[in-house]
Structures are given as structure tokens and as C-alpha cells.
């Protein structure tokens with residue numbers, strides 16, 4: 001398959017089933033809390049990201065099948081996401097109580113406790129900085145430039161919505177993600193680095209060349 005055979009468009013609620021399927025394929029061995037909480041939580045997660053006016057999802061579709069997606073937010077999204085998916089998270093944790101010790105849970109707990117003492121200042125809200133949330137390409141469509149094409153389109157959309165830079169974090173060992181972001185002009189922000197995560201940021205200028 002070639003990248004031009006795939007169309008990129010805004011995701012809508014009708015895409016929910018396709019996005020869940022893609023998530024399950026792309027993040028099969030993913031250790032993040034979202035994936036570990038199970039299908040019902042993943043459904044609530046995408047439902048909120050599709051419905052919220054601060055976030056948007058772009059989907060890459062081939063013959064009506066979703067083969068790629070990326071998500072971005074105009075402002076920090078973790079708090080509202082958690083509040084709006086709390087019921088699904090609690091239901092998922094009742095049957096998976098061991099997840100209370102998941103590293104993402106522990107990090108979130110410390111963020112809440114220490115935010116007002118300054119440790120959380122790294123994640124403070126900054127005007128005009130958009131947040132990259134996620135990116136996933138179906139395995140049979142990888143390596144043809146689709147990840148970069150989706151990312152450029154997302155950067156264009158963030159610019160149109162008023163952002164002037166975009167930031168995102170991912171696991172340090174994720175070399176293909178890092179390559180996609182480097183191709184799209186992102187640079188590492190060393191002061192945000194944690195033991196397991198790396199953060200990258202790009203300035204947004206609009207008018208991206210999309211014919212990759």
C-alpha cells in the first residue's frame with residue numbers, strides 16, 4: 001500500500017469502533033494504564049477524545065478501514081480526561097485491583113499531591129502550546145510515511161486552532177516514534193525528561209508540505 005491511497009480526515013463518533021480496533025492492534029503489548037484498563041475503558045477514552053471541544057482525532061482511512069490515527073489537544077488534557085472517564089476507570093480497576101500500583105497511577109498520585117508545592121510546575125498550562133496525545137499506524141501500513149503525514153496534518157490543524165507550538169511525550173525506547181517526530185521538526189526538551197519518558201516539542205508555522 002502507498003501513502004497516497006490513504007485519506008486523512010477528522011475522526012467522528014461513528015469511528016469509535018474502528019479506533020478501538022486500531023488501538024488494540026497498535027498497542028497490543030503496551031504497558032500504559034489506558035491499555036491495561038481494558039476495552040470498556042478504551043471505549044470511554046476515545047469517546048471523550050472524540051467529543052471534547054479541546055481535543056481532536058485525525059484518522060487515516062483506506063477503503064473505509066481506519067489504518068492510522070493521531071490525537072492532539074489544544075491545552076493540557078490529563079485532568080479533564082480522567083474526570084470524564086473516572087466511572088469507566090473505577091469499574092475497570094474493581095476487577096483489576098493490582099493496577100493501583102501501576103507506575104502511571106503512582107505518577108498521577110504524586111502529581112496531585114505535589115502540584116501545589118512546585119513539582120508539578122513542569123506540567124503547568126502554557127498558552128499556545130498544544131499537546132500531542134497519541135499516534136498509531138496499523139502494522140501493514142507502517143514505513144510508508146503515514147505516521148509523519150498524520151503528524152504534519154495534526155500540526156497544521158493545531159496551528160489553525162491557535163497553537164504556536166506542540167509538545168508530546170513517549171517511551172524512550174520507541175525509536176520509530178522518535179524518528180517520526182524528528183522528521184516533523186520536533187526537538188527533545190531535556191528538562192522534561194523522566195526515567196522512562198522523553199518529551200519533544202516543535203514550533204508551529206502553518207503551511208506544511210503534506211506530499212510526503
Ligand SMILES: CC(C)(COP(=O)(O)OP(=O)(O)OC[C@H]1O[C@@H](n2cnc3c(N)ncnc32)[C@H](O)[C@@H]1OP(=O)(O)O)[C@@H](O)C(=O)NCCC(=O)NCCS
Pocket residue numbers: 026027133134135136137138141142143144145146147148149170174175176177179180
Ligand atoms: C510509531 C509509528 C506510528 C510510526 O508510524 P509509521 O507510519 O511507520 O512512520 P513513518 O513511515 O512516517 O516513519 C517511520 C520512520 O521511522 C523509522 N523507523 C521505523 N521503525 C523503526 C525502528 N524500529 N527503529 C528506527 N527507526 C524506525 C522509519 O525508517 C522511518 O524513518 P525514515 O523515513 O527516515 O526511513 C508506528 O510504528 C506505530 O504505530 N507504532 C505502535 C504505536 C506507537 O508506538 N505509537 C507511538 C507512541 S503513542
